[in-house]
Amino acid sequence: MTESKTERARYTFVVKAFPGGPPWIVLERSGKSLDVLGDGLLGFDLTAGTTLKEAEELAALLRHAVIQVSYTSLK
Secondary structure, X not given: OOOEEEEEEOXXXXXXXXXXXXXXXXXXXXXXXXXXXXXOOEEEEOOOOOOHHHHHHHHHHHHHHOOOEEEEEEO
């Protein structure tokens, strides 16, 4: 039998961009992080040509629609 464990945490979606590079979105924790992420972060690379404005709009939509992030361990 498979045992599963799910943990949830609050994160926010934030746009980042390197100078001269494309924008990308990262999850920044809003309190306790998911154990699976440790001290790291999870980032989302966007489609080539995505503008900073489009990335900000997408991040705002995600912040509005996603209330928590979860991870389920299947052992």
